[in-house]
Amino acid sequence: MISKVMMDYVANSSIIRAMFEEGKRLSSIYGEENVFDFSIGNPNVEPPESIKKAVVEILSEESPNLVHGYMSNSGYVDVRTAISNNISKKHNIKLNEDNIIMTCGAAGGLNILLKTLLDPEDEVITFSPFFGEYKNYVHNFNGKLVIVPSNLETFQPDLEAFEASITNKTKAVIINSPNNPTGVIYSEDTIKQLAEILYKKQTQFSSSIYLISDEPYREIIYDNVKVPYILNYYKNSFIGYSFSKSLSLPGERIGYIVSHSEMDDFHNVIQALNVANRILGFVNAPSLFQRVIGKCLDSEVDVNIYKRNRDLLYNHLIKIGFSCIKPEGAFYLFPKSLIPDDKEFAKEAKKFNLLIVPGSTFGCPGHFRLSYCISYDKIERSLPQFDKLAKIYFK
Amino acid sequence: MISKVMMDYVANSSIIRAMFEEGKRLSSIYGEENVFDFSIGNPNVEPPESIKKAVVEILSEESPNLVHGYMSNSGYVDVRTAISNNISKKHNIKLNEDNIIMTCGAAGGLNILLKTLLDPEDEVITFSPFFGEYKNYVHNFNGKLVIVPSNLETFQPDLEAFEASITNKTKAVIINSPNNPTGVIYSEDTIKQLAEILYKKQTQFSSSIYLISDEPYREIIYDNVKVPYILNYYKNSFIGYSFSKSLSLPGERIGYIVSHSEMDDFHNVIQALNVANRILGFVNAPSLFQRVIGKCLDSEVDVNIYKRNRDLLYNHLIKIGFSCIKPEGAFYLFPKSLIPDDKEFAKEAKKFNLLIVPGSTFGCPGHFRLSYCISYDKIERSLPQFDKLAKIYFK
Known part of the structure; x- marks a missing residue:
């Protein structure tokens, strides 16, 4: 009796979430310490102490009807002003509160953006591998997701294929850097070329093509790499930001959209x-x-914890024969699976209590994703399981 | 460049919200104390002290990664269990955590319900006057809202018209009791007859027709009236609940859906x-x-504050010649406007710094809505303004 579209969703219910539930089930059988759940991006690093401090301060200093009441649908003006000032300073760009809309995480942000932009049958381009939810978000508004491949060595977008895929129905392009699932950061060169192609195609089709940069992992970066700020490269651009990872608050559903003034x-x-x-x-x-993050814009989580995890897991996997791009950000590895059938490979891994996500979930078969936002100790104890898994294939 | 559907929305952007912004504008001119904003349902009664206490307890006792982390999309199991036990006890019905889905307020709840139920062109029935957002929520999923009138004396639904409006495309019925904007509570007799009609029509069309009871005002009731719990009357029923009003937390976006097991x-x-x-x-x-309300299920706001407001405003309006049903719940009055054109009447009222919402916003012209969740003192000071407004028409 549920709708036809939801029947399909229920039937193919998110593999990632199913894994999460499967992890809980295996844990109840084998003990949590013996199940190695690399399936979900639930930060294990604690939120900064400033969060708790800010909550307590706000509750004791501000009026409860202000703190818990309605405000403009775009969010508190003082919080949006604080965010716009913070961005203006960090990225050398002039913003004010009008450029900021507070959202229920980046997921809420992307949905209100697509509701705003899409007429039925409009096309939205993204690059594989991509966060599987993009397809669902675009379908929510009767749009069509067009998937363009990345270069499988660098995981930078294939810009020739991109240019060829733009039509007069293209309304938006979603990029995600640092990327889930590869951990790759799009270079400044990539962003410049991408912007150039978009400007050219806008002229060709007399259309507006909006670039949406989904950036929940902006602050989770290693080795001092730079993540280009797209508002400095392209005028029709939005940023979907979230504090889920930058402050380890994924359950709180707090983020914002930045819109380019021009x-x-x-x-x-x-x-x-x-x-x-x-x-x-x-x-x-x-x-x-909203009020808490307004007070914590300079706070950060300890990214070194993720870096140690990355190094431990990445180095070991390379040592035992896996092939994988070294991530510069986010908390995912995206190695090649040892057989072409990544779903079969994930099933095999489960026999060793390793929960991994097949690359086909991200539109990129032949790979698998590991979320390494779990404890160092657990990663250490998982390594022999990867050895056993690899031995099946390297005889 | 925004979508066609959003162009219409922007053009006709919610009158209620526009009023809210207008109130802020007038306040900046005349001073906040001289503007009488009866336009929005933003509770003025403070949340119970237990909320703050619960927040502080949770932050000091529970792991931050649990408190702020991801959980199942349906919500924390322990919180859902606590809610289901609480309801089971209160309403003499057997529920467990599977019956409860935690939602981003009742608005989030209604949207996931309609996403779950509606195929394009499916019909959803509601009774006028109705909360204007229902139309938008139904349109989000390409459904069609069918509006059935209420009896304009009692504001109970017109059940004959209801029965006649049900077709083989009817997928859901939304009721809202205590009602926004009338404050009326649907009697047990109404609910029984409504259920009877639905059972009959389901048989006639071999269909499932789901009854959705939108209940953000369930706890805001006066004079010890009873609000029937619809799960006790009809099997295909959902309740959309919110803590926005019951605990004065509208900004926090916290509520739940109850689904009938059978x-x-x-x-x-x-x-x-x-x-x-x-x-x-x-x-x-x-x-x-989620965790806070799990600890505060027996908390309540001081409803007497709303009751005093109701009595002051209702008695005065009746005294000076307005005609209005006496609300038994929620914090709204829905008097007849003194001229048939309720929009014109609202414009006239604004000249006296009275911000009121025309009944046509709720599909019921010739009336207007007053939200009396503002301070008693302010209501007192607004009374002479209503006198002046009335004098224009009672010459």
């Missing part, structure tokens, strides 16, 4: 985002946590 | 709700506030 139709766009936040049922980003 | 297709429905929470971008109800 984009086409700026004023209608920000008003539409405000309305979309309301009518999709978000209404507003959770109020207390 | 509904058609129960297991697919709850799985679909779980998936819908994820793919619409809610992901999960905000985590800290």
Whole structure:
């Protein structure tokens, strides 16, 4: 009796989430310490102490009806001002509170953006491997997701294929850097070329093509790499940001959208985002946590914990014969599976209590994703399991 | 460059929200104390002290990665268990955690319900006057909202018209009691007859028709009236609940859906709700506030404050010649406007710094809504303004 579209969803319910549930099941059988769940990006690094401090301060100093009440659907003005100032300073760009819409995480942000932009049958381009939810988000608004491959050595987007895929129906492009699932950061050169292609195609089709940069992993970076700020390269651009990973608050559903002041139709766009936040049922980003992050914009989690994890797992996998790009950000590895059939490989891995996600979930078969946001100790204890798994194939 | 559907929304952007912004504008001119904003349902009664206490306890006793982390999309099992036990006891019905899905307020709840149930062109019935967002929520999923009138004396639904409006495309019925905007509570007799009609029509069309009871005002009731619990009357029923009003936490976006265990297709429905929470971008109800309300299920706000407001405003309006049903719940009055054109009447009221919402916003012209969740003092000071407004028409 549920809708046809939901029947399909229920039937193919997210492999990642299914893994999460499977992990809980295996843990109840073998003990949690003997199940190696690399399936979900739930940060294990603690939020900074400043979060708790900010909550306590706000609850004792501010009026409860302000802290827990309704505000404009776009969020508290003082919080949006604080965020815009922070970005302006960090990225040498001039923003104010109008450029910021507070959202229920990046997922909420992407949904109100797509509601705002898409007419039925409009096309949205993304690059594989990609976060599988993009397809669902685009389908929510009757759009069509067009998948363009990346270079499988560098995992930078294939820009020739990109250019060829743009049509007069292309309304938006979603990029994700640092990338889930590869951990790759798009270079400045990539962003410049991408912007150039978009400008050219906009002229060719007399259209507006919006670039949406999904950036929940912006702060999770290693080895002092730079993540280009796309507002400095392309005018029709949005950033979907989230504090889920940068402050280890994924359950709190707190993030924001940045809109470039010089984009086409700026004023209608920000008003539409405000309305979309309301009518999709978000209404507003959770109020207390808006106020909390307003006080914690310079806080950060200890990224070195993730870096140690990356190094341990990456080095070991390379040593025993896996092939994998070394991630510069996020907390994922995306190695090649040892057989072409990545789903079969994931099943095999489960026999060693290793929960991994097949690359085909991200539109990139022949690979698998490991989330290394788990304890160092657990990664250490998982290594012999990877050895056993590899031995099956390297005889 | 925004989508066609959003152009319409932006053009007709919610009158209620526009009023809210207008109130802020007038306040900046005349001073906040001289603007009487009866336009929005933002509770002025403080949340109970237990909320703050629970937050502080949770932050000092529970692991931050649990408190702020991901959980199942349906919410924390322990919180859902606590809620199901609480309901089971209160309403003499047997529920467990599977019956409960934690949602981003009732608005989030209604959206995941409609995503779960609606195929394009499916019909959803509601009774006027109705909360205007229902139309937007139904349109989000390409459904069609069918509006059935209420009896304009009692504001109970017109059940004959209801029966006649049900077709083989009817997938759901949304009721809202205590009602926004009338404050009326549907009697047990109404609910029984409504259920009887639904059972009959399900048989006639061999269909499943789901009853959705939107209940953010369940606890805001006066004079010891009873609000029937619809799970005790109809099997294909859901409740969309929110703590926005019951605990004065509207900004926190915390609520839940209850699904009747004996509904058609129960297991697919709850799985679909779980998936819908994820793919619409809610992901999960905000985590800290899930845990907070898990500890505060027996807390309540001081409803007497609203009752005093109701009595003051209602008695005065009746005295000076307005005609209005006496609300038994929620914090709204829905008087007849003194001229048939309620929009014109609202414009006139604004000249006296009275911000009121025209009844046509709720599909019921010739009336207007007053939200009396503002301070008693302010209501007192607004009374002479209502006198002046009335004098224009009672010459």
